[in-house]
Amino acid sequence: MSAAEKKALEKKSKSIHAIQSELENTNRIALSVDCVIFGFDENKLKVLLIRSDLKKYSGKWSLLGDLVFPKEDLDDAAYRILKQRTGLSDVYLEQVHTFGAVDRHPAGRVVTVTYCSLINVQHHKINILDNELHWHDVQTVKDLAFDHQQIFDTCLKQLQKRVQEHPLGFNLLPKKFSLRDLQNLYEAILDVKMDRRNFRKKFFTMDLLIDLNEMEQDAPHRPGKLYKFNFEKYEKKQKKWVGIDF
Amino acid sequence: MSAAEKKALEKKSKSIHAIQSELENTNRIALSVDCVIFGFDENKLKVLLIRSDLKKYSGKWSLLGDLVFPKEDLDDAAYRILKQRTGLSDVYLEQVHTFGAVDRHPAGRVVTVTYCSLINVQHHKINILDNELHWHDVQTVKDLAFDHQQIFDTCLKQLQKRVQEHPLGFNLLPKKFSLRDLQNLYEAILDVKMDRRNFRKKFFTMDLLIDLNEMEQDAPHRPGKLYKFNFEKYEKKQKKWVGIDF
DNA sequence: ATTTAATGTGTAAATTAAACACATTATCGA
């Protein structure tokens, strides 16, 4: 992380507090963005959290958030915050939900728009600055600051739903991956066990994996073949399926 | 519509303009809610629109929106606005997306949270006050004010997706309906034709329709049986299906 | 070399979706 980014980060951590009196006086609504940044490491789904800087919530973890600038597009704000905190700029980022309970933030009336992002933990060295940032297993995330537990739960559910309908998971994997890697990812995100042979069949039928004719290295046993995802082919085919199922 | 509601409506139509100078001076963000209210009538999916009150957009139609009060929950604001405009209070209402481009509103920086709602046109007499409100066929909606076309498109897509996964459609039908009514609804929302016999089989297999042992009245030909939806049974069963399909 | 723990490849059964045909019932008009 550059010095400039570090500075921007410190500046941020005060920004919501700084407007507290202003919020109370003007009787107006402030707008923030919170990012739920998912990663995948050691065959577990992770989420990046930051230690809360509010005394009321000291010791608790919270999501990465910041105020939206008055003349900044909402989506731009989300990308800016993601970039500030992780250095990432070329990743999947999707709006999930907006949380607007009156008392959701102790500093005053702050409505927050939540974005969800998936990054590859190995590809991007996150600066664990002053132990403020930490990758948590999603399984053990609990008791977050503010209403962040609710936000996190919503985003995880959305991720589980979306990952079944779109190839989001590939952003979490290395460029070259084995089918076992892919299955581990899906099992971690969806929290289910799948049949290895049917899983394999499923993806081969989709015909969206490119066989790289390479093998895993340093596998403890028989190495598997390596693949990459055919994003181009996926973009071309537009699904138009209609069914009723509830 | 009561006099009080009429007054509230008139007051509203100025509210965004009133804050224009304030927005410019304070350099802050205002928050609004826009409602996309879907209805169903004459076997067509409709959407309730209001004539734009801004000169810049005179003659164009727009969604029903209003500013969120500083000390009002976001969801409450959505229900308040829906109630103000339609008198409805006990309906399905769901947040869809938040739109926050800097220049999306001519009055200044207004970020808007969009909600989608489904109501039964016949059950709720909407006061078409001064020709300001009108039910439009969704098929012919185009060229809305502001970024409302984009918002509408997003909501329609979301509706089409959600209606396949949840029994939302029943809110648009009378309490007693025939299977033909139900199929007409789905065909209108999804914009597809379905096989009558397979459609029927689908819903009978779900076992969520209650046979009322009544027949349609005044049908031009052989009348069909009437049913109602078993909401209680639906609430009890929780779907936990996992699959990958993209 | 043998063991071990993976990968890689099918096949059969069950379930679900799609395509399709005909008898039944009420209305309408001659």
Next chain:
DNA sequence: TCGATAATGTGTTTAATTTACACATTAAAT
């Protein structure tokens, strides 16, 4: 009144998809 009309109501047959399950192959570790 009676046939024509235009719906509803009830299958069956076929195809496609999902699920369950078995065995040979490969490389590493001992």
